[in-house]
Amino acid sequence: MARTGTSAARVTQDADGGPARLTGGWQAVTAHWLAKYRRVWFGTAITSFLSPLLYLAGMGYGLGMLVDRGAGGIDGVPYVVFVAPGVLAATTLQVAAGETTFSVMGSIKWDRTYHGMLATPLGVRDVVRGHLAYVLVRLTMAAVVFFGVAAALGTVRSWWGLLAVPVAVLGGLAFASCCYAYSASLTNDRGLALMFRFVVMPMTLFSGTFFPIAQLPGWLQPVAWLTPLWHTVDASRTLFLGTADPGGILLHVGYLVLWAAGGYLAAVRVLHRRMVV
Amino acid sequence: MPVEPPQVPADPTGSPTYESATREPMIRARGLVKAFDDFTAVDGIDVEVRPGEAFGFLGPNGAGKSSTMRMIGCVSPPTAGELTVLGMDPRTDGPRIRAGLGVVPQRDSLDEELTVEENIWVYGRYFGLPRRLVRERAAELLEFAQLTDRARSVVEPLSGGMKRRLTIARALVNSPRILLLDEPTTGLDPQARHVLWDRLFRLKREGVTLVLTTHYMDEAEQLCDRLVVMDHGRIVAEGSPSALIAQHSTREVLELRFDTADHAARLGEVDGIAERVEVLPDRLLLYTADGEAAQSELHRRGLEPLAALVRRSTLEDVFLHLTGRTLVD
Ligand SMILES: Nc1ncnc2c1ncn2[C@@H]1O[C@H](COP(=O)(O)OP(=O)(O)O)[C@@H](O)[C@H]1O
């Protein structure tokens, strides 16, 4: 018969009766975010299905009608085919920004869930890794759904296009880790609004997403090359069209990996400085 | 019925339990310092907490209680001094120590969007506890925290008292050997405080070592076997509540309120009635072994205060005597 339920003093054992593990590791942090996501998944699933549909319909067919009539498409393909991989990349960027801004700041200073985590055997690294692993899950879901819609609309011209899914996910992660570091450094949420307005929005518009960066003024083109989004867009587009060359893809992927890794290291540093005082 | 695990405190190392193997204190601090830039929040304190006792840090806001608790909880590195928790050094064994602690921080860190039970499930996994065990524990702990009927409600709309009880339940999910409570009842109404105290008594009876901070002297008197009085980052007194009162105050206190804007001006009239007199903005406190006798003497002198009250000395009086200030302002 179990004694009073409280029995705080009690050995914790795993199923085999051995001593318990010390920590749940980053996976336990991911489990926390997934538990939260379960409460809202339906809404975001609808959004991540509908928004590519609307984008492709509005931009691709509406605007595309004008572009195709006026210029015969872009680079010899109908506008909707040109724009689909761009919107895929922009979508993962949006998800990345959405999952590493207010939730990071909130976990530090609003509901303080990070303080709760760090009072357990978990460390700052687990917290960052677990959060980014969750973002990875969200990015994958969004990219897969988008790809399905885009393929159904006939905008994917090659089987290589399938590879655009992991590339877009990587592009999202590259931004997410940097955005995480930035959010973790802020003391109030004004900086978050600024980030959406002056980083996410211009990057979405001027990284070859909706038109080739050749259209940009000459001095702006190198800026576009620096953004992770342009590399995601360019790699995804050549994969969608089946014109990718392995060297080019590797360069893009390598560049995105650098961003992701740099952002991760920065995020751990910043969060450590913020939380361990 | 699952096999009942042995009723001994958990040890994350799996070795024989620490406190049965040694008679070492659960927590030992020597000259412990915490400084933020050039401000010293904790200024060289010595503390020893023994297994199974309820130990308190009593002090006003800003005394350095939370900074001390955060160092003990291994989330804030000490600036100087020695600190040992569960026989280990926080600098090198932080995660291992935290595995054996339960932490109730001053400000709740619950996930308000999750349900009551989900909060415990998720937290249990941070300790690497198997899912099945966590679910069993969660059911027991919610029973203990009297939250079973709210298990499936989202946390956000719950009352402050319920959130506090949930935080305590959550802190117990890893069967900690030490429960750290930073101002467990601040901001709660009296009834919610009593419910919470009752839960803490139960834990104490079961042998959990409790370490708590408070700026309520009644809380310290009710819960603590031993406590230190903190002020400006230093320890100004140490002992059991009754010993502290015996040492630093008289048995009784006669409180007098006069019809005056300045109570200090009435000091002369009560001269000699008590061993010691403290002046507060709204009353005089006369410290004496026999309050009734003091009151008769007052009468004999023809003094007529607006109100006169005899009461027992409390830790509030100890604090006032030691620092010249009241605890809650
Ligand atoms: N992270 C921090 N940075 C700077 N000063 C701090 C920090 N945390 C606490 N303090 C200061 O240290 C002093 C003691 O704070 P605290 O330990 O929270 O006291 P208590 O819990 O007794 O109210 C306060 O003056 C507070 O402003």
Ligand SMILES: [Mg+2]
């Ligand atoms: Mg405090």
